[in-house]
Amino acid sequence: xxxxxxxxxxxxxxxxxxxxxxxxxxxxxxxxxxxxxxxxxxxxxxxxxxxxxxxxxxxxxxxxxxxxxxxxxxxxxxxxxxxxxxxxxxxxxxxxxxxxxxxxxxxxxxxxxxxxxxxxxxxxxxxxxxxxxxxxxxxxxxxxxxxxxxxxxxxxxxxxxxxxxxxxxxxxxxxxxxxxxxxxxxxxxxxxxxxxxxxxxxxxxxxxxxxxxxxxxxxxxxxxxxxxxxxxxxxxxxxxxxxxxxxxxxxxxxxxxxxxxxxxxxxxxxxxxxxxxxx
Numbered sequence: 001x002x003x004x005x006x007x008x009x010x011x012x013x014x015x016x017x018x019x020x021x022x023x024x025x026x027x028x029x030x031x032x033x034x035x036x037x038x039x040x041x042x043x044x045x046x047x048x049x050x051x052x053x054x055x056x057x058x059x060x061x062x063x064x065x066x067x068x069x070x071x072x073x074x075x076x077x078x079x080x081x082x083x084x085x086x087x088x089x090x091x092x093x094x095x096x097x098x099x100x101x102x103x104x105x106x107x108x109x110x111x112x113x114x115x116x117x118x119x120x121x122x123x124x125x126x127x128x129x130x131x132x133x134x135x136x137x138x139x140x141x142x143x144x145x146x147x148x149x150x151x152x153x154x155x156x157x158x159x160x161x162x163x164x165x166x167x168x169x170x171x172x173x174x175x176x177x178x179x180x181x182x183x184x185x186x187x188x189x190x191x192x193x194x195x196x197x198x199x200x201x202x203x204x205x206x207x208x209x210x211x212x213x214x215x216x217x218x219x220x221x222x223x224x225x226x227x228x229x230x231x232x233x234x235x236x237x238x239x240x241x242x243x244x245x246x247x248x249x250x251x252x253x254x255x256x257x258x259x260x261x262x263x264x265x266x267x268x269x270x271x272x273x274x275x276x277x278x279x
Contacts, residue, residue, distance in 0.1 A: 003036035003217045004272070005062070005208055005234055007226035008043060008051070009190070011244055012268050015134040017051050017141075023269035024056050030276060031059070036215050038062060040204040040224070040234050042190055044159055045070065046107025059215070062207030064103065064159040065188050065198050065230055069207035076210040079159070079199045080105065085183045086155045089197060090115075092181075096174050099123060099139070099164045101147060105157045109147045116149050128166045131193050132246075134263070139164055164194045171195065190228035192248075205233035223275075225259070225268060227251070242271065 006012050012019050027037050039048060040062040048063060060071040069077035086102070093100060094115065099122035102110040111119055123143055127136040165171050175195055178187055184200040212219060224231070224238035227247040232254070235241035241255045246262035261267035 001035070001223045001240060002221040003038060003059075003212065003215065003223070004030065005038040005040045005204075005222060005224040005238065006268065007204075007228070007231050008039060008041040008048070009134055009138065010132065010227040010246060010263050011225055012263070013051065013134070014264050014266075015132075015137060017134065017138065019051070019053055019056065020266050020269055022266060023272070024053050026269050026272050026276065027056060030272065031057075033276070036060065036211075036217060038208060038211055040208055040226070040231075041065075042160075042162075042188070042196060042230055044068070044103050044107060060211040062204050062211065062234075065196055066202040066204050066207035066233075067159045067198050069210045071211055071214045074214075076214060077207055078105075079202060080156070081158045081160065081185065081197065081199055082183070083155045083158070085185050085197070086158050086161060088181070088183065089161060089178070092177060093163070093174070096170065096177065097121070098170065098174055101142070101162045102153060102155070103159045103162060104154075105159055109142060110153050111147055111149050112153060113149050113151045119143075119147075119149075122165055125166075128193075130168060131166065132191055135164075135191055135193065159198075161197045162194065163196070166193065168192050188230040190230040196230070203233035204231065205237040208234055208237060225271070227263065244268075 036059040038060040039058045042065045044064045067079045097118040099119050186198045189195045219237050220239035222238040223240040224234045225242045227244035242257045243255045245259050259267040259271045261270050
């Protein structure tokens with residue numbers, strides 16, 4: 001292995017969105033040994049910077065599920081969604097009433113004022129058993145301090161639109177509605193309660209391919225660690241795919257190498273620490 005791609009939520013971050021000091025040190029030591037470290041996440045660049053420890057300096061970032069790729073400050077990909085697609089999906093969602101966030105290149109998370117009632121409804125009440133704790137905590141925190149509700153929104157610079165619902169059946173109905181659309185776009189889900197819409201042909205894997213090419217590394221020499229459905233493209237790309245202990249069983253079945261410990265047990269540190277010793 002010459003490079004390691006790491007998902008963030010549910011992987012290197014605990015359920016309170018923190019990264020351990022042990023893991024920060026371990027990653028730095030791996031970089032000193034010559035490994036390239038990439039972050040591959042659904043988070044936008046501004047979201048990454050909001051939770052990333054200052055001591056951690058990745059060699060590259062595949063952000064917003066691949067819409068943005070950056071290598072040490074050099075931009076390799078900088079995509080936006082077609083404005084017509086965004087408008088159509090926002091209008092269509094008013095029939096389904098899922099919580100959503102419009103993520104822009106400027107780092108904003110936006111929603112329309114006319115949708116505020118059903119956005120709030122999706123976040124009220126107790127956390128359903130099937131929702132991952134880190135996802136629920138994130139939605140509550142983001143709604144309280146990061147989402148701006150606007151009368152009008154410039155939709156020309158949208159990276160992705162994130163949808164969430166407590167109701168799994170409601171999500172499946174929304175996915176079916178997305179699948180019936182004639183416009184060209186990509187979708188990705190990190191849990192059974194969310195789906196994101198990006199530009200067609202975009203995934204964590206597409207951004208990682210740009211990073212690998214930039215550093216002259218083959219995909220066979222890439223290790224990737226993740227925990228959700230949106231990690232599947234990068235796990236399929238990697239020569240050594242690794243799945244978190246806290247990942248869904250179907251993901252573990254698809255990729256048999258599984259960490260011994262979960263994200264709440266500092267699982268990535270323990271896995272990479274053993275990897276470093278073996279190496």
